[in-house]
Amino acid sequence: MSRHNIQVTINGKPYQAEVEARLLLVHFLRENLNLTGTHIGCDTTSCGACTVLFNGKAVKSCTVFAVQADGAEIRTVEGLATNGKLHPIQEGFHEMHGLQCGYCTPGMMMSALALLEQNPHPTEDEIRHGISGNLCRCTGYVNIVKAIQYAAEKMANVKKEVAD
Amino acid sequence: MAVAEVESKVHGLGFRRKRVEDARFLRGQGTYIDDIKLPGMLHLDIVRSPYAHARIKAIKTEKALAIPGVLAVIDGKTLQQYNVHTMPTLMRDTQMVLPIDTVKYQYQEVAAVLATDRYTAADGVAAVEVEYEPLPVVVDPFKALEPGAPKVREDKESNHIWHWEWGDKEKTNRDFENAEVTVKQQIYIPRIHVASIETCGCVAKWNPAEGHLTLWMTTQAPHAIRTVVALITAHLGLSEEKIRVISPDIGGGFGGKVPAYPGYVIAVAASIVTGAPVKWIEDRTENLAADSFARDYHITAELAGKKDGTLTSLRFKTIADHGYTDAAANPSKFPAGLFHICTGSYDFKSAFVEVDGVYTNKPPGGIAYRCSFRVTEAVYAIERMADIFAHELGMDPAEFRLKNFIKPEQFPYKSALGWEYDSGNYHAALRKAMDIIGYEELRKEQAEKRKRGELMGIGISSFTEIVGAGPSHTFDILGLKMFDSCEIRVHPTGKVLARFGTKSQGQGHETTYAQIIAEELGIPAEHIKVEEGDTDTAPYGLGTYASRSTPTAGAAAAIAARKIREKARKIAAHLLEAAEEDLEWETGRFYVKGSPDRGKTIQEIAFAAYTNHPPGMEAGLEAVNYYDPPNLTFPFGSYICVVDIDRGTGQVKVRRFVAVDDCGVRINPMIVEGQIHGGLTMGFAPALMEEITYDENGNIHGANFMDYLLPTAVETPKWELGETVTPSPHHPIGAKGVGESATVGAPAAIANAVVDALWHLGVRHIDIPITARKVWEVLHQHGATLDE
DSSP states (O other), rough: OOOOEEEEEETTTTEEEEEETTTTTHHHHIIIIEEETTTOOOOSOOOTEEEEEEEEEEEGGGSSSSGGGGEEEEEEEGGGTTTTBHHHHHHHHHHHHSSSSSSHHHHHHHHHHHHHOOSSOOOOHHHHHHHTTOOOOSSSSHHHHEEEEEHHHHHHHHHHHHHO | OOOOHHHHHHTTTTOOOOOOOHHHHHOOOOGGGHHHHHHOOOEEEEEEOSSEEEEEEEEEEEHHHHTTTTEEEEEEHHHHTTTTTTTEEETTTTTSSSSSSOOTTTTTTEEEEESSHHHHHHHHHHHHHEEEEEEOOOHHHHHTSTOOOOOOTTTSSSEEEEEEEOOOHHHHHHHHHTTSSEEEEEEEEEEEEEOOOOOOOEEEEETTTTTTTEEEOSSOOOHHHHHHHHHHHHHGGGGGGGEEOOOOOOOOOTTTSSOOHHHHHHHHHHHHHHHHHHEEEHHHHHHHHHHEOOOOOOEEEEEEOOTTSOEEEEEEEEEOOOOOOSOOOOTTTTTTTTTTGGGTOOOOOOOEEEEEEEEOOOOOOEEEETTTHHHHHHHHHHHHHHHHHHHHOOOOOHHHHHBBOOGGGGSSEEEEEEEEESSOHHHHHHHHHHHHHHHHHHHHHHHHHHHOOEEEEEEEEEEEEOOOOOOTTTTTTTTEOEEEEEEEEEEEEEETTEESOOOOOSSHHHHHHHHHHHHOOOOOOGGEEEESSBTTSSOOOOOSTTTIIIIIIIHHHHHHHHHHHHHHHHHHHHHTTTGGGGGGEEETEEEEOOOOOEEHHHHHHHHHHSSSOOSSSSSSOOEEEEEOOOSOOEEEEEEEEEEOOOOOOOOOOOOOOOOOEOOBBBOHHHHHHHHHHHHHHHHHHHTOOOOOOEOTTTTEOOOSSTSOOOOOTTTTTEEEEEOOOOOSSSTTTTTEEEEEHHHHHHHHHHHHHHHHHGGGGOOOOSSSSHHHHHHHHHHHHHTOSSTO
């Protein structure tokens, strides 16, 4: 199996590594870099537990090779909070009880982030479609939707404050 | 300080306390099984059978062993040397860890590869060559019972495992003979899988110098697992005090993480043989194809009653497909779980139920789907039958239920099948659901739509749950009585460490257990740390499943806290130089009757317990309680579902779904509502989407998330909740448990709504999952599709 040098920026930090061609991005994050917040749930791009932001787009990192991430900017759950302060999405999930076992939560939050960056004021149906690539077995999605609505409002307020 | 103010400060019962677990989960800092990484750790991967029934002629390992990094291939004969190639199931049957000569279902474990990393182990699995001789397969339990059917088990007489019956057969038969009205329906409740988003796995670490095993494992019942491991490995020199089972953060359980799977045993054996830590993590296909399934019940259901709509008698006969071994994780005395709750919310005069367990060439299991030990099957059957009975008589299903419900004044109520229901008010719950949804208006709308040829249905499910297993006189698992436990330590500064025999998988125990103790001791919940899941530190308990944590361990928390309060009273009396009986308790404080200013707070008392305890009294402020419940608890509720059916496609759309739940006293309403939302979604899923089937050769359909469809946020209805509160009279805080109520209650409401929409066409029943294709075919048969 051929090996390749890659350079990837993860949560703003540059990384260099030599990896096997077949190494999946999710395993690169979890095994090589110990960023275990990104989870694996299905191996078939169905459940979304492994969702990360890849150059700003939500992708399922179980279906991307690490070598494809060469030169890319990746964001994972570990990069959401800044200076110890929770991101509005994390805050929303806490305030609205948007998580139970917590396993789907990192991927769910990354999908929510991609959605809100693209569509800052989504309707409930747009939120439900926006997270339809992420399966949750615990919450029935009700409070996840509320969490994302909470985050949308909070992010809009922060933007407004900055603009003012 | 006013009492109410103190109470809100301690964040006790009824407070919508935000979860303490969230802090780590939101940051990606949970520790799930696959996050555990140890120096020198090896990886185990499993070779699985492509056949549902076959003789293993040869397992060739040369090519696998030639791969750099592949260290060993373990097969049944390897394990046989240590006599761990088989293991007992919780129903006292036998399960293969690795087979010696035959495999019994597709994807069964055949051999295991041990390698230095995950990818190399998978390479090794691909390189192991197994020669099979296919054998005749039987997947249909009715065919399995026919004379001359292929035999699943060489070590058994036939494919019939057991017969179980309950109730008064003669009286029931007599009541049926004399009945004015009887209805009968064949109902199939298909095989499904919990599919928690985290699969199963473990890390086994054997320390040869100390003869000590640490097993990190996705288990809902760590103590029971420790004892089982000790019992089945005693001949290898393992001893229970040197076995530590740690259940880390669990990514959803729902019953799927109760059983012991072969992978765990192989990993332990591999660690013992190599002396290195060994990790085994399932992939999704292994999880769906080999781990414990749920249901697979073929029920012939009959009800008898009067022309005025009064129910009198119930008779259910069931064929239960258990797969190749009976590995249902039931309490030992209950081979069909608590299926005999099937008289439900109604006042039957007689009932008789029988179940026959059958072997087939399918994976074992039976109860793992948030189902409270076969209660979903029971509730689904009685609630479908109640609707059929009402419709046959032309009665409104709501009116029919209100007529037949057990009345509030009949509690505690002894059911025709012998259960003593602790408390209930079924009429109030149904009326509330009808009010919320606007039942009368909906019926009018339905009549108008029907005139226009539109298909709209309204379905009700008024379920009675049975949880909190259970009283030790009846409930045990392999002899272990089903109590549960709490140990509380109050530190000198008045802060608390509380440990439990249960194990949360998302239920929020770290948050809610603290609220129970906060309520009892008046210590703020934020000062109470809850721990579970480590058998070296937690008191013994039977674990979390079947909605038992609040009824058992939650009760233990209250009782242990009350023991502490009694000791605190003695210390307070000593400090205040008053008689114990002269002291009054208010939240967080004892004071002298008539002199409210003369008092000691629980924090002051805790400090004194370590610095100034009364002469003759033991120092410290700790207590433990092993709670053996006097009875089960019986949560209940009424659900109403409204569906619209597309006559062009057969698609069923759940327009509204109102769920009124009564789980007794609610510890944390926010968490209770979250449990109900999730439970409803796991009731919706099998009603309309999920099913695992097998072709005649035993090939599984539904072994990945592209074939086995879990609801996403798009399909999932927007749940509407309501509540009534009828406390349990025997539980220390009046709580009943809620984790599974909605999963148990919801499927019948949806199925009833669909049949309600189609009854006028002559449709009596459609088996779940009610897919668009099935509905379209039914419409087509009745000439009712859009173009007909």
